[in-house]
Amino acid sequence: MDCKGSDARGPDIHAGPRSEDVLPASATAAVKVVIVGGFGVGKTTLVGAVSEIRPLTTEETMTQAGVGVDDLAGIEHKTETTVAMDFGRISINEQLVLYLFGTPGQERFWFLWNGLFEGALGAVVLLDTRRLEVSYDVIGRLEERGVPFVVGVNRFPEAPTYPMAQLRAAMDLDDSVPMVECDARDRASCRDTLLTLMRYLYTLTTVSPEPQ
Amino acid sequence: MSGAGPDPATAPGSPDRLYILTGGQARGEKKAELDLVTLIVSRTETDPGLQPEHAAIVRMCDYPLSVAEISAYLELPVSTLTLLLTELLAGSQVEARPPVPAAALPDVQLLEAVMNGLQRL
Numbered sequence: 001m002d003c004k005g006s007d008a009r010g011p012d013i014h015a016g017p018r019s020e021d022v023l024p025a026s027a028t029a030a031v032k033v034v035i036v037g038g039f040g041v042g043k044t045t046l047v048g049a050v051s052e053i054r055p056l057t058t059e060e061t062m063t064q065a066g067v068g069v070d071d072l073a074g075i076e077h078k079t080e081t082t083v084a085m086d087f088g089r090i091s092i093n094e095q096l097v098l099y100l101f102g103t104p105g106q107e108r109f110w111f112l113w114n115g116l117f118e119g120a121l122g123a124v125v126l127l128d129t130r131r132l133e134v135s136y137d138v139i140g141r142l143e144e145r146g147v148p149f150v151v152g153v154n155r156f157p158e159a160p161t162y163p164m165a166q167l168r169a170a171m172d173l174d175d176s177v178p179m180v181e182c183d184a185r186d187r188a189s190c191r192d193t194l195l196t197l198m199r200y201l202y203t204l205t206t207v208s209p210e211p212q
Numbered sequence: 213m214s215g216a217g218p219d220p221a222t223a224p225g226s227p228d229r230l231y232i233l234t235g236g237q238a239r240g241e242k243k244a245e246l247d248l249v250t251l252i253v254s255r256t257e258t259d260p261g262l263q264p265e266h267a268a269i270v271r272m273c274d275y276p277l278s279v280a281e282i283s284a285y286l287e288l289p290v291s292t293l294t295l296l297l298t299e300l301l302a303g304s305q306v307e308a309r310p311p312v313p314a315a316a317l318p319d320v321q322l323l324e325a326v327m328n329g330l331q332r333l
Contacts, residue, residue, distance in 0.1 A: 015268060015272065015285040015286055015287075016268075016271065016272035016277075016285050017272070017275075017277065017281065017285065022275045023251075023275055023276045023277065024275070024276075025253075025275055025276065027251060027275075027276040027309075028251075028309055029251070029309055029310070029311055029312045030249035030250070030251055030278055030309075030311050030312070031249070031311060031312050031318075031322065031326065032248065032249045032311070050333060056280070056281060056284035056285070057284055058248070058280045058281075058283040058284050058290060059283065059287075059288075059289045059290065060289055060290050060291065061289045061291060082289065087248075087280055087284075089278075089281075090329065090330070090333070091329070092325055092326055092328075092329030092330075093325060093328075093329060096312075096322075096325055096326070096329070097249075097251070097278070098326060098329065098330075099248070099249045099278060099280065101248070101280070115247070115248060115290075116248065118247065119247060119249075119311050119312075119313070121318050121323075121326070122318075187333065188333075191330055191331075191333045194330055195327060195330050195331070198323050198326050198327045198330065199327070201318055201323055202320065202323045202324075202327075205318060205319075205320055205323065206320060
């Protein structure tokens with residue numbers, strides 16, 4: 001038996017931000033940065049380390065044609081999958097708000113990327129040295145989409161440690177793409193990783209010729 | 213709809229309710245262009261005539277709130293929420309503040325503002 005008293009299906013009329021999580025009425029626009037990485041690499045930890053609100057979870061549903069073995073010929077079988085994304089928020093000033101979204105890097109979640117990367121400033125690829133192949137695919141995909149990114153190496157105690165140069169070579173990463181150590185639990189380390197992304201974007205912006 | 217008493221599917225809290233609320237509309241009308249970080253702000257007080265889901269959004273957006281946050285607080289998928297917001301926008305109960313427009317590369321002043329904000333963390 002579910003012991004929760006409330007009806008979980010109905011809208012919670014008291015739902016909403018806690019009073020300290022309310023944005024000022026002057027907030028006019030938002031920007032977003034996406035944190036990409038495999039399961040357990042520390043995306044939500046990073047978001048939580050720098051977010052001014054407790055990280056929240058948003059969902060999106062994906063309808064895909066099933067490829068189950070019990071399919072009957074000619075009858076389309078569809079399944080709906082829900083994918084959750086954790087996100088946090090940083091108020092930049094009275095008008096501007098930055099949102100950070102953590103999204104899984106595995107190929108089957110790439111359907112999420114369309115809405116997510118549209119208008120995003122850029123991305124942080126969190127690298128798990130135990131599962132480099134996920135990040136390799138992610139980096140290729142970001143390059144294809146033209147999304148600027150930096151790479152943060154979240155060192156786990158039990159993870160193999162490679163020199164940065166070796167990781168860069170293994171990731172086939174261009175020399176111009178910044179690569180930094182990032183302790184996802186540490187606010188200052190995460191802030192610095194985000195600042196690395198911003199400085200990189202700044203460089204890209206200022207060295208690009210004006211399209212005129 | 214009439215005759216045999218209230219239809220259980222349209223009762224508040226029914227699992228079919230959200231589907232009914234949004235299902236017919238999904239095919240016909242055009243969805244509003246909303247980003248995950250579009251900020252939604254109420255323009256009116258909650259109206260007793262509003263559906264509970266709509267009323268919850270209007271109440272919540274007393275101060276600006278992103279589409280992602282509303283989705284999280286209401287535990288609704290973004291696609292479902294977008295349909296509800298489309299209705300509220302059409303009825304002028306809420307306004308949408310779109311994200312900073314995405315150029316091929318972000319504006320230098322915007323980046324400076326974000327860097328200054330991050331440095332204060």
